[in-house]
Amino acid sequence: MEEREHAVGKSVKRVDAFEKVTGRAKYTDDLCDKSAYVVRILHSTVAHGIVKSVDASEAEKIPGVVKVVTCFDVPKNYFPTAGHPWSTEPAHQDVADRLLLQEHVKFYGDDVAAVVAENEVAAAQAVRAMKVEYEELPFVLDVQKAMEDTAPQIHEEYPNNILKHTTIRNGSYEEARKEPGLIKVEGWYDTPTVQHCHIENFICYAYMEQGRIVVVSSTQIPHICRRVVGQALGIPWGKVRVIKPYIGGGFGNKQDILYEPLCAYLSTVVGGRLVKLDVSREETFVSNRVRHAVRTHIISYVRPDGSFAARKIECFSDQGAYASHGHSIAAKGLGAFPQLYPCPNVDGDAYTVFTNKPVSGAMRGYGIPQAMFALESHTDDVAKAVGMSPYEFRWKYLMPVGYTDGFSKNVNYYDTFHQCMEKGKAYIDYDRKVKEYENQTGEVRKGIGVAAFWYNTGVWPISLETSSCRMVLNQDGSIQVQVGETEIGQGADTAFAQMAAETLGIPVDQVHVMTVQDTDITPFGTGAYASRQTYMAGFSINQTAALLKSHILDTAQELTRHTKESLDIINGKIIRRGDGEVLMSLADLAMEKLYSLTNNGHLTAESTYQAKTNAYSFGCTFAEVEVDIPACRAELTNIINVHDCGQLINPSLALAQVHGGMSMGIGYGLTERLIFDEKTGKPLNNNLLDYKLSTFMDHPHLEGQFVENYEPTSAYGTKALGEPPVCSVAPAIRNAVLQATGVAVDEIPLTPHILFKRFKEEGLV
Amino acid sequence: MEEREHAVGKSVKRVDAFEKVTGRAKYTDDLCDKSAYVVRILHSTVAHGIVKSVDASEAEKIPGVVKVVTCFDVPKNYFPTAGHPWSTEPAHQDVADRLLLQEHVKFYGDDVAAVVAENEVAAAQAVRAMKVEYEELPFVLDVQKAMEDTAPQIHEEYPNNILKHTTIRNGSYEEARKEPGLIKVEGWYDTPTVQHCHIENFICYAYMEQGRIVVVSSTQIPHICRRVVGQALGIPWGKVRVIKPYIGGGFGNKQDILYEPLCAYLSTVVGGRLVKLDVSREETFVSNRVRHAVRTHIISYVRPDGSFAARKIECFSDQGAYASHGHSIAAKGLGAFPQLYPCPNVDGDAYTVFTNKPVSGAMRGYGIPQAMFALESHTDDVAKAVGMSPYEFRWKYLMPVGYTDGFSKNVNYYDTFHQCMEKGKAYIDYDRKVKEYENQTGEVRKGIGVAAFWYNTGVWPISLETSSCRMVLNQDGSIQVQVGETEIGQGADTAFAQMAAETLGIPVDQVHVMTVQDTDITPFGTGAYASRQTYMAGFSINQTAALLKSHILDTAQELTRHTKESLDIINGKIIRRGDGEVLMSLADLAMEKLYSLTNNGHLTAESTYQAKTNAYSFGCTFAEVEVDIPACRAELTNIINVHDCGQLINPSLALAQVHGGMSMGIGYGLTERLIFDEKTGKPLNNNLLDYKLSTFMDHPHLEGQFVENYEPTSAYGTKALGEPPVCSVAPAIRNAVLQATGVAVDEIPLTPHILFKRFKEEGLV
Incomplete structure (x- = not known):
């Protein structure tokens, strides 16, 4: 008589553990034959302009240079880069605004020309030897300035640089806010441009075989990559073969098609020879994708008991120079607002706006970290305004059991928010500490913050699943x-x-x-x-x-x-x-x-x-900080994420996902921001020395806990876990600083520069 | 209205044409990472003996030597090497007589030890630095001497070194030969040991991944290779993964499992590191596989009209030192005799016999080139004895339409032999030339010969198809x-x-x-x-x-x-x-x-x-020679193969198969033979300088023609073509020499040495 042993719900060892810890796992570069030609890209050194000419005569003389291709040479097949399932309906297709190389350069770092050479040195020398003549155009870096009538227009087809504007009109905001006795709470919340910083920079190589093009790429989306390479080269998609080896992280950057089409094309112009294109960390920061910086304006009209009467939200999402994932991120963020704290009267507006900056695309959380920073910061402001504790406010008003989203049909089946919050509260000893930290006066003050989030799973019903x-x-x-x-x-x-x-x-x-x-x-x-x-x-x-x-x-x-x-x-x-x-x-x-x-x-x-279902994942973060007011320094001392991602398949791996997401959230809240020179649009810290990526050296112990509510729509009771852990970390830290100092800092990361500005405004320094 | 365009029956370009002519196709060695450890094998320098000790102490001191493994170290899992479909019935399984390395060495070139090193030089030095002490045993090289009671026994389990003996007893040979008026024709026919000589020597590499062993090999039989590696290493077969890239020819040598198990094992003893094992041309000749040399004795009792009354056939197949494909080859050869010229009274005996020589395995034709040399040489002897022309004899007595083989259920559906022979006869202008060459007397004489064959397709009903x-x-x-x-x-x-x-x-x-x-x-x-x-x-x-x-x-x-x-x-x-x-x-x-x-x-x-069907392929060769009698030199001046392999899928590729097979048949008939020193058993010409491989420099125009009879058992009307072209070439050449000189030379290749011996015996020189 055989007793069934279950395979799920157990922390079995990773199938690739041995390969990865021994360094034996083969990544793209490990697999590329050493005979490969190498590619280097010549990037734009102006933030906006028209390439008038490219003089490659000196470059072509360099021994080892095989081929120079410029923006004037490439085929004129506009293609989209977003890693979305294809739609056969043109209206639902991603914006096809990319060429392999650009005559009209739209940001500092745009792609002007490429060199194919026998070795790295020749390629790099050739890029330096090329002379580009630009007609410089005015540029704009700020998302709201870009919407002004006087702003330079980046894409002809988009007046005021607005790629897309969507709205929510639930009930009547204007009528509802007239209700007597309401308290108005208003805030502007700013999130930064950050980069994914996966360990393995983007790399791919391509060659021709039997009249087809083979691309080996560090991509998250091989089948989508096949399609986009086909579109970019103007060839049938079956003529493209994409192979994805082990990859060293992606976090959404590799959910865009980056340079696979260019690499494939360059192979075709050198007779199908093997051509490798890898990018440096500097290029990864600027010429791959970044997270959308989003500026959010929220006005809430709240009754004295904390209940919402009316709310207005405006999101301004900085798309950078090309459409990539486009408005999806802002739309997803906007869509999150009315759900977490249901309110019958909501006006929402989301704008995705082109600027002359690096292209924003998918990144872990896909708009929700931005939305949660704004919303959960604002929630603490509201709680404060009505004199409730942040915990008590959330306990009372977070999405209740049975809440159903009319669009996705997602349902909150369990009392998950209360379950998650109770676990977090117990771990961090919330009640005792909040009381202890209430009336601090010293230079160094402590505080505890909390924030919640929800996140859906997959893309149905927006796209094919x-x-x-x-x-x-x-x-x-x-x-x-x-x-x-x-x-x-x-x-x-x-x-x-x-x-x-x-x-x-x-x-x-x-x-x-x-x-x-x-x-x-x-x-x-x-x-x-x-x-x-x-x-x-x-x-x-x-x-x-x-x-x-x-x-x-x-x-x-x-x-x-x-x-x-x-x-x-x-x-x-x-x-x-x-x-x-x-x-x-x-x-x-x-x-x-x-x-x-x-x-x-x-x-x-x-x-x-x-699939024609979707599923809500839920969770919350509790963070504890110690703020050195004269030094304008906030240190994270304690943190817990609690997640309901359904049944766990592998608890250890689930916890590893939580740890990674928390680390990314900590960097988002405290240190990370890609900055640009306002006079030139040039990125100033596109390297891992100057860009302060959060590492385990910067963290306290990362506590992750789970509430395992079996997801009824799911084959194994699971739902989203990969992205959720990053969503509520930054606002929890911001709220902890608020508790510690009484100062609402509505711009992340909470660097000394920003804390100094705010502490000064509030008279603390 | 769309008209259907057919895809079969057309000479479309090879799908891999471009890759192969440009050298871009990746073969095993092209794919192996340069970081691989390399293996060199220490081969036996005695023809028969027991390894008493291997002193590797000097070898292990050589910088770069990673590991030495000897015959005393390897696991004792006996495994079979033949590339046959597995049978779950032990009685039908191939003989499992191999270990990864051998203590009891059975031929000069057997595998004693292996060195794993960081580079080729260290590996080669280490092999030279190793000292092996043998207890030498008597050895035997001749197939019939090996059957004598006094012969050294090579495998304990096989008395008189007979691996297997099978018989045919149709009707009564002894009774039938008593019929009055019969003419007795008797002959002994000898075919040589030859090697496949594919361009790409055998090569494989192995590494471990996720607890499994991956083998990339130049093999004809990846799924069978997986099984044998599993057997040899004593691990579940699902723990083995075999990958076959482009391969540069096999001809049956790579239908044996050669060194894949050893290479896989060596990877496991160096922690799963990448290990490459390629063999030199010298090793390919001796330590891979060769074609069975077969000695055949035929006695025919013929009536004056040429019809057969009774026949006796004995085949002695030289297996070499290990079983490999074993008796299958001799059994297939023996089975061919009663079918081509049906006769009611046949005694047949086939013996497969171990000798202290390289291991015989599969090679293009799988016993039929040997059988056809014997049978079709003998057929000319019979025709001559009854005063018929070789063509007339065959026209009258070759397998008739409707002939059915009781075992395979193969049927000769069409009048294919007459169709093939007519085409060949017309091309070579047979009637005119045979007459012209009838009474030559000069030093240089011309002759025309003909030979036929049949060949079946696949292995049903002997094995799984x-x-x-x-x-x-x-x-x-x-x-x-x-x-x-x-x-x-x-x-x-x-x-x-x-x-x-x-x-x-x-x-x-x-x-x-x-x-x-x-x-x-x-x-x-x-x-x-x-x-x-x-x-x-x-x-x-x-x-x-x-x-x-x-x-x-x-x-x-x-x-x-x-x-x-x-x-x-x-x-x-x-x-x-x-x-x-x-x-x-x-x-x-x-x-x-x-x-x-x-x-x-x-x-x-x-x-x-x-599949539970099989199909006969048919064909014939007409060859024309010019024999310089004083020089004892036979030159092939004209040749045609005519094949019925059913419907052609791709006529150009079919013709290429015919050309390749004819070339191999010409070498078999005229130049190729692997020879051994009788005192030591050492191979004497195991290289492409001394072994006279037939090349296009040695050929006249190779004419190939087809008779396309749709094979009714087949999905596309096709049947065997790969092996048939080699089958009837050598006897056609031998028969042409017979016509030119009147001398029956019953040993191939027809080198000057052999012609001199025969011409001398017959008084021509």
């Missing part, structure tokens, strides 16, 4: 699993292995997940984004494992002469349901089926799952 | 095709593309065949051997394309609202059968299906086809 899976049974009863969803460092492959093992009824170590995606053979799936991996791949893994199990039990019926319905697979064995008797091992079945002289077959299954 | 295929539809209506059958230079991928295009109804250039097999993801198929590629993969491609087409037409019904039955795919378009009207392109259908927000799915199909 689909995942496909293939499984192959081996002679020893082990299987291979292929999905289009990608391991990018987060541990997805391990979760996939656990889910497959769970449904099929075999031990986890009998599941071999194919970590390399190859668009020629990997079943179609859209990749790693929108915290969709476990939720979406879960569906297709579940469905495909069930299909494979059905095939196996058909064979088991043939071989054991028990009815299929009376059989099951437990721990890699075919058992009889009635008494749990083991009839044969899966390995014996696989051998017999594969080598049968009477009825042979190899057992595989493949299927696509299209 | 199975092929699996997977197809994936892309957005542009193109597809990928994956099969386990392997491109090894013969052009299989191109034929696969044509067959897939034909059944699916798309242009050939819309089919992308995955040339790299990877046992983790490539559907199960047993590989390239037994001339099975087009026949067997044809079944699974046909079946899978039909399945994919069915899925596509289901979608077409959804999208066009025409019934599935009324729709078809022609030239990549969905058409209405009734009037041929184009309703939509396959690309539009694929796009809609993949990105549909209502009912999305990626269209793929995968299936296994198990």
Whole structure:
């Protein structure tokens, strides 16, 4: 009698642990043959202008230079770069505003020309030897100034540089705010331009094979990359093959198509030779993607009991020079406001605005960290205005059980916010400390802050949600699993292995997940984004494992002469349901089926799952700070994130995700900001020395806890976890500083420069 | 109205033509990272003996030497090496007589120890620095001497060194030969040990990943290789992954598992590091596999009209030191005798006998070139004895239409032998020249010879015949095709593309065949051997394309609202059968299906086809020679092969196969033989300088012609072509020399040494 051992809900070791700690895992650069030609890009040194000429004559004389391609040479196929599922309806397609190289340069760092050379040195020398003549144009760096009528127009088609403007009009804000006795609370909240800072800079290489172009890329989205390369080169998409090896982090930057099309094109102009394009850290900061800086204006009309009567929100999202993910981020952020603290009368406006700055794209949290900084900072301001504690206010007004979003159909099934907040409060000893910190007067003061968030899972109903899976049974009863969803460092492959093992009824170590995606053979799936991996791949893994199990039990019926319905697979064995008797091992079945002289077959299954559901993830952060007022320095001393991301597949890996997200949130709140010279638009700290990336040296212990409410729409009870941990960290820190000092600092990061300005305004220094 | 364009029966360009002529195709060595440790093997320098000790102390001191492994260290898992489909029945499994390294060495060149080093130089120095102490044993090189009771016993389990002995007893030879008036014709026929001499020597590399062993190998049989590596290392087969890149020829040598298990094992003893094992040309000749030298004794009792009354055949097949493919080759050769010229009374005996020589394995023709040399030489002797012309004799007595083989169920459906012979006769102007050459007396004489053959296709009913295929539809209506059958230079991928295009109804250039097999993801198929590629993969491609087409037409019904039955795919378009009207392109259908927000799915199909049929291929060679009697030199001046291999998928590629096989047959008949020192067993010409490989410099124009009789058991009307072209060349040359000189030379190759001996015996010199 066999007892079923579960594969999910356990902290099994990462499938790639050994490879990664030993340095044996092969990343893109490890795989690229040393014979590759190398590419260097000549970037714009003006923030806005027209390239009049590029003189490459000196560059071409440098030994080792193979080819120089300029903005005047490239095909005129405009293409979109956002890593979104394609839509066959033009109205829902991403904005196609990119060419491989640009004559009309729109930011300091834009792409003007490229050199293909036999080696790095020749390529770098050639870039320096090229002379570009620009017609300089006025430029604009501030998102609201860019909307003024006098601002320089960056894209012809977009007056006032507004890429898109969307609104929310719930109830009547204007009528509702006339209710007598309301308290008005107003604030402007500013979040910075930050960069993902994944360890592995973007890299790809390309070559031609059998008349097709093969691109090996450190991308989160191989199947989408195939499509965009096809669009950019103007060739059928089946002529493009994209392979994704192990990748060293992406965080959304690699959910954009970066230089894969350029690299592919450059291979075609050198006869299909192998061409490698990797970018430096400096280029990663400026010429890849950044997080949208968003300025948010909130007005709340609140009753004395704290309930909202009317609210108005305006978001100004700094898109930078090209559309990339476009308005999606601002729209998602705006959409978050009316839901977290439901209010019947809401006016919302979100503007996504071009500026002459690096291009904003996807980044972990996708608009929600910005929205939560504004909203949860504002929530503390409101609580203060009505004399409630921040905890008490949230306890009372956060999205209640049963709340349903009419658009996504998401439901708050459980009393999750209260569960999460109670765990956080207990861990940080909130009640005692808040009281203790109430009346401080010294130079160094302590404070505790709290902030909450919600985050949805995947992109339905905005876009297509689909995942496909293939499984192959081996002679020893082990299987291979292929999905289009990608391991990018987060541990997805391990979760996939656990889910497959769970449904099929075999031990986890009998599941071999194919970590390399190859668009020629990997079943179609859209990749790693929108915290969709476990939720979406879960569906297709579940469905495909069930299909494979059905095939196996058909064979088991043939071989054991028990009815299929009376059989099951437990721990890699075919058992009889009635008494749990083991009839044969899966390995014996696989051998017999594969080598049968009477009825042979190899057992595989493949299927696509299209999801038409979504799921809310929830959570909160409690942060404790010590503020040195004369030094204008806030130090984080204690922090906890509590998450409800449904059932955990692998608690250790889930916790690792939380730790990573918290670290990113701490940097967002305290140190990170990409800054630009106002006179030239030139980035001033595009390197890891001057850009103060948060590291574990800067953190206290990062506590992560979970509330495991089984998500009813999900194949394994899971929902979003990848992005949520970053969402509520910065406002919790800001609110802790508010508690410590009484000063609301509405601009992050809370660097000494900004604290000094605010402390001075408030008379503390 | 769309007219269907056929994809088969056309000489489309090879899918890998550009890659191969430009040198861009990546072979195993091209793919191996330069950081690999390298392996060198220490081979036995005695023909038979026991290794008493290996002193590696000096070797281990050499800088760069990482590890020395000797025959005393390796696991004691005996494994078979033959590239046969596995049988779950022990009685049908190949002989498992190999270890990774041998204490009991059985031929000069056997594997004693291996060195893993950081570079080639250190590895080579270490091999030289090792001291091996042998207990030398007597050895035997001649196949019949090895059967004597006094011969040294090479494998304990096999008395008289007989690996296997099988018999044919049809009717009664002893009774039938008593018939009055019979003419007795008797001969002994000797074929040499030859080697495949593929351009790319054997090479593989191995490393560990996620607790599994990955082997990249120049093998014809990746899925079988996975199994054998598992057996040799004593690990579950699913823990092994085998990848086959482009390979530079195999001809059966790479249908054996050569050093993949040793290489895999050596990786495991250096912590899973990347380890490369390639072999030199010298090792390829001796320590890989060779073609079985077979000595054949035939006695025919013939009536004056040429009809056979009784026949006796004895074959002595020189297996060399290990079983490898074992008795299969001799058994296949013996089986050929009673069929080509049916005779009711046949006694046949085939012996496969161990000798202290390199191991014989599979080689193009698999016993039939040996059998045809004996049989078709003997046939000319018989014709001469009864006063018939060789052509007339064959015309009258070759296997007639309707002949059925009781075992394989093969049927000679057409009058194929007469069709082939007529074409050959016409091309070579047989009647006129035979007459002209009848009474020559000069020093230089001309002659024409003819020989025929049959060859079956695949291995059913002896073994499992199975092929699996997977197809994936892309957005542009193109597809990928994956099969386990392997491109090894013969052009299989191109034929696969044509067959897939034909059944699916798309242009050939819309089919992308995955040339790299990877046992983790490539559907199960047993590989390239037994001339099975087009026949067997044809079944699974046909079946899978039909399945994919069915899925596509289901979608077409959804999208066009025409019934599935009324729709078809022609030239990549969905058409209405009734009037041929184009309703939509396959690309539009694929796009809609993949990105549909209502009912999305990626269209793929995968299936296994198990064949339970076989098919005869037929053909003949006409050769014309000029013999310089004093110089004892036979020069081939004209040659034609005519083949019935069913319908041609790609005439140009079929012709290329014929050219290659003819070249190999010419070398077999005229120049090639691996020779051994009788005192030591040491090979004397194991290099391409001393071994006279036939090249195009040695050939006249090679004429190949076809008779295209549609094979009724086959998915595309095809049958064996890969091996047949080599089968009848050597006896045709021998028979031409016979016509020119009147001397029957019954030992090949017909070198001056052998001609001198025979001409001297016959008084010509």
